[in-house]
Amino acid sequence: MTTATTTRDDALDVLRALVGRDDAEFHEGQFEAIATLVDDRRRALVVQRTGWGKSAVYFVATLLRRRQGAGPTVLVSPLLALMRDQIAAAERAGVRAVAINSTNAHEWGDVLAALDRDEVDVLLVSPERLNNPSFRDERLPVLVRRMGMLVVDEAHCISDWGHDFRPDYRRLAELIAQLPDDVPVLATTATANSRVVTDVAEQLEHAADERSVEVVTIRGPLARASLRLGVLRLPEARGRLGWLLSHLDDLPGSGIVYALTVSAANDTARMLRDAGHEVRAYTGQTDPAEREESERLLKENRVKALVATSALGMGFDKPDLGFVVHLGAPSSPVAYYQQVGRAGRATENADVLLMPGREDPDIWHHFATAAMPTEERASRVIAALSPDEPLSTPALESIVDIRRSPLELLLKVLDVDGAVRRVRGGWVSTGRPWVYDADRYDRIAAERRAEQQHMIDYERTDGCRMEFLQRSLDDATAAPCGRCDNCTEPWFPTSIDSSAAETAAASLDRVGVPIEPRAQWPTGADRLGVPVKGRIAPDERMAEGRALARLTDLGWGGALREVFAESAADAPISGALRDAAVRVLADWPWAERPVAVVSMPARRRPQLVESLARGLAEVGRLPYVGALGLVDGGPTGDAGGNSAYRLAGVWARFEASALDLPDGPVLLVDDLADSRWTLTVAARELRRAGASAVLPFALALRG
Structure with a gap:
């Protein structure tokens, strides 16, 4: 009996145990992929429709490799939901699968002990975990030496041409290059066009000695008949x-x-x-x-x-x-x-x-621009890091004036590019030469714009919609x-x-979104000349506030997006928005009704803010006592900065001494609440000037 025949019989037995059916047979291409991994010990890229059975390929191949005496399979998986489903599927086939992720830290000791006892067939890890310093430096080298197979699920994430590119995935090319040639590697996805397939295959090809290792690509039809x-x-x-x-x-x-x-x-x-x-x-x-x-x-x-x-x-x-x-x-x-x-x-x-x-x-534009690193930001981060003294992300955030989420994304991109490295205690620079690849990012941006147009074309086509999607995937x-x-x-x-x-x-007409008061001064503010640290004193805090709606809301968000559009001219508030704001105040369960209205000293939309404040005062039969004064020209800085820089940009820039404040709570009116530091500092000034409470109201809340 030939090896291929034996492998097929054994693989079919495992498949039938996996799906729980004695009559199960392989889909076209499934056994080809299994044989590539088990008999040929090669690298394979499988692009097949959802539901084809990609997980069956790597679970069957894992058990067969384990019978050959190979070590455990390492399965890189992007989502916790996916990990849970994969572990459940593995158990049905008798595959011992465990995961290391952010939700089961209490189990890591048991998982690592089971790995040491060789009682694990599949270890599921996230791509982010592979760059955790302790895991990368202590556990990963041991796994590389023992690894029986590497599986990269949802492999389109490797490619920055893919629809869900993740920088941590790009680092997998380095791991793959460390593996001996006879350790099989499988990458799977259902959503890769020709450009992504080429990009992923190129990253699978690299060997430790910089030779190219041929990759077997198995593509099937992507039509979904159901x-x-x-x-x-x-x-x-x-x-x-x-x-x-x-x-x-x-x-x-x-x-x-x-x-x-x-x-x-x-x-x-x-x-x-x-x-x-x-x-x-x-x-x-x-x-x-x-x-x-x-x-x-x-x-x-x-x-x-x-x-x-x-x-x-x-x-x-x-x-x-x-x-x-x-x-x-x-x-x-x-x-x-x-x-x-x-x-x-x-x-x-x-x-x-x-x-x-x-x-x-x-919405597409917002997410696309938020994900793209800029040369200026990248240079700031590299310059702020030293090769010897790690900086934590919060500490770095207070130096470079980039918010936490985009900063973390940028650090991952720079890590993949080799300019920075994550170590115990934070991030360091590597000292390697780094050049911003503007051409690459321009090409990616152009590709994203083209994809958006293709989506509009899909909506409007009078041809077959499934055929359109298949052609989009080449x-x-x-x-x-x-x-x-x-x-x-x-x-x-x-x-x-x-x-x-x-x-x-x-439902769409519903109004009122809470504006949560800040309770803590941001880390690093004292480094920027702001003499505060720790908790905000209760007698200097603002109370919980209200906004009419978020800019992203389905209902009033549309009208607000028009008001705050870059091209929109400043104008008095419309009757509809004023009436909606009045409804917010009517529903506001404040402990004590405000006794006066104060406005923020708006420079971009002064007519909007003053007309809103006066309108609310008139309806509420409250005195409008004016706007806070500006000091030294008023707030500075970029609205997109992080908390420490946002606070520094508004600190000591407002004064309330000229306002005739009656005793009691004050309604503080602004146009747009974002970081809440502007409102926090303004409220502090009003509290110090005698207001018993400050109730912030903004027309819109960003986010």
């Missing part, structure tokens, strides 16, 4: 939410409703729950334990839907997911294909509906599906129940 695609153009949020209220229960089974922003997901879930629907919000800001519980409830069909951001994406495994609805479009057809791929993996039919919004391009087998709304006719109702429309309108 999906019935459709697009319903309802540009106003009221119509989209009204449709969802009218028809959510008509959609098959349970599913996912995607929203583009955290606030949209939370607001939509709240509206649906208020209307009696069993749904939950699921975002990157949701508590991890709550996310895990929500995943379980969806899998058990105990909720109709999770209303989610892209935080619920890659790898979430519910084979019978009945529908995916998008309230607003992702920024590319490739990203859209990835998200809708969650549905219909083990069912004959699943419904997929996109309801794009006119605000989508603005699938040579693309052909009309015969199921989508363009191949046949719209399969979805377009009517909106009048009561649902009223409920949606009322």
